[in-house]
Amino acid sequence: MSLKKVLTGRVCHTLLSSTVRTPFAAFCTASQAPITPRYSLATKLAVAIPTALLGSWILFSEDPGTRVVIALQLPFRLARDIACAATIAADYKWSLRGLVGDKYEEAQHKVHERSAERLQRLCFANGGIYIKLGQHIAQLDHLLPEEYVLTMRRTMLDQCPVSTYKEVARIVKEDLGSTPEELFASFEHTPIASASLAQVHRATAHDGRQLAVKVQHAGLRDSCTADTLTVEFLVNSVHFLFPKFDYSWLVEEIKDSLPKELDFSIEAANAERCRKNFSSRQTHVRGRVAVPEISHPLSTKRVLTMEFVTGANVCDKQALARMGLKPKDVARLVSETFNEMIFIFGDVHCDPHAANMLIREKNGKPELVLLDHGLYKRITDEFRRYAGLWRALVFGDEAGIKQHAAAMNAADSYAFFACMLTMRPWEEVTRASADHLYLPTSAEGRKKIQGYASQFAREISDMLRRIPRPLLLLLKTNDCLRTVDTCLGQVLKIL
Incomplete structure (x- = not known):
């Protein structure tokens, strides 16, 4: 570069910076400085508070690793929820538009079926609390459209998630302080039954007693609140779009009952009261209703150890026939038992589906065994x-x-x-x-x-x-x- 060009450039720069102070020059100079974004206090708090709460929720817990997994999964679960709700809402909106009479009823039936299938897939994809929601729907035979009830009933009552033995052993050790192998003479790794909230393993006590150990699925207590709030948001959104479909009562019931069902110490207390009631002089079915005995030293909020009992499913008519029992006598015993719960004791087992009732033969008559005492309702005078x-x-x-x-x-x-x-x-x-x-x-x-x-x-x-x-x-x-x-x-x- 020639000396003339260099000098010319320097002179121009000096003149621009020292004598020609125009707004444009000032703007150019300022634009060369690094830009520091400024956020309002409200914006900073909106980011800081949720972050601090999330960090505290993870750090100050018995199992930070599980909560990290839940926090990472939450956006994906929420996205599935929103996608499912939006698809169902759009299907109802467009499929029923402008229809009346028989055409409306026929179209609504088909939309109910499609929507029930979508909801079923969502429940299985998210698992946990959603499985419980599906099971709840499956039992509301006369309160919800049959398409939803029948769809959920086909799969939700017998296709539940199964925790790995590693997860089961971890929860047992965290709650009871020792491994299953140390606490019991034997402990079967494969569960004999699995439900939405827990699974049951057969075990043998060191004194030879046969036991059933109910272990809660990992992470349910941590994800319960978030999942319930998400379901509530979706139900309210559907109701906003379609005022005809207001199932807020279902969400309120789940919000009230789930925390109790996730605390096995409450279930243990319910079982003890039930056994006491049907051993009292007030009952007309004394000696014909049994409740597995709870082993309190081996039970916590997430682990429930009880007597292992055998029996036939209450609806297995072939098994009843082999025992020489009549279905009519079984049905009468079941009805009398729950009538006394409602009208005499005011303490009601509110989850009496077939899987929670076993029948045994006792002196030529049926004996009813009541299982799963997690959901009870006290009835006032x-x-x-x-x-x-x-x-x-x-x-x-x-x-x-x-x-x-x-x-x-x-x-x-x-x-x-x-x-x-x-x-x-x-x-x-x-x-x-x-x-x-x-x-x-x-x-x-x-x-x-x-x-x-x-x-x-x-x-x-x-x-x-x-x-x-x-x-x-x-x-x-x-x-x-x-x-x-x-x-x-x-x-x-x-x-």
């Missing part, structure tokens, strides 16, 4: 109006039905409330000549009932949102018991 309501239903007493329905927050729709409880049209509920103790159990009758659930989905959802929480669980219990009666082929004329 004030709530005993429920008994008065059923008395009015049995006698077709319209004034009594209206009076007791008002106590259940259903005064303005007492007729529909009665129909929902009895699964019969109102004219049959109040007809003097009707058999008010009869509940339809034939395939045709059940299909008609399930059709009502689809047809009156909005009314049922509104009703379930308003009624007391204990009644909601009793309705679920009634549905489970009706299913047992149906599989036994019995129609018992008892409450």
Whole structure:
């Protein structure tokens, strides 16, 4: 470069920087400095607080590694939830647009089926709490559209996740201070049963007793709150888009019951009360109801050790026949047992599906073994109006039905409330000549009932949102018991 060009450049630079102080020059000079972004205090807090909470949640826990995994999985689980909810919402929106009458009903049936399949896949993909949600839906036979109930029932009740033995051994050691091999004379690595929240392993105590050890799936207690809030968000979003589908009552029930079911010390206490109740002089089925004995020294909030019991599934009619037992006697024993829970003791086992009830032969008569005492509901004396309501239903007493329905927050729709409880049209509920103790159990009758659930989905959802929480669980219990009666082929004329 020539000397002339160098000097010319330096002179121009000097003139620009010292004498020509224009706004443009100032801008050019400033633009050469590094830019430091400035964030508001609110923005900084919005980032810092969640980060600090997440870090504390991970660090100050018994198992930071598991919580790290949950934190990493959460965005993917949330993305699956949103994608599933958006797909279901769009399907309902577009498939039912402009349809009325029979065409609407036919299209709605198909959308229900597709949506139920999507929800089922989501439950299996996310696992844990979602499996429990699917099982809950599968048991609401007369309260939700049949497409959802039947889809969930086909797989959710017998296809549950299985934890590895390494995870099981880790939880046992964390909670009890020793490995399964140290605590027991033998401990089977393969579970004999697995459910949504836990799995059961057979073991032998050092004194020779046969035991069943229930171990909670890893990470459930940590992910419970986040999963429940996510499900609540999705249910509220669907309700916002489709006011007809308001299942907030289902979310509220899950929020209330799940923390209790995840605390096995509560289940142990429930089992002890149940055994005490059916050993008392108040019961009419004394000696015919059994509850596995709890081994408290080997039990914690995540591990429950109990007596190992054998028996036939309550719905296995072939096994009942081999024991010389009649299905009618079994159905009567089941019904009497739960009637006493509701109307005498006020302490109700609210998850009585077939897998939680075993039958044994004792002195030529059936003996009922009750399992899984995690979900109970205490019924107050004030709530005993429920008994008065059923008395009015049995006698077709319209004034009594209206009076007791008002106590259940259903005064303005007492007729529909009665129909929902009895699964019969109102004219049959109040007809003097009707058999008010009869509940339809034939395939045709059940299909008609399930059709009502689809047809009156909005009314049922509104009703379930308003009624007391204990009644909601009793309705679920009634549905489970009706299913047992149906599989036994019995129609018992008892409450």
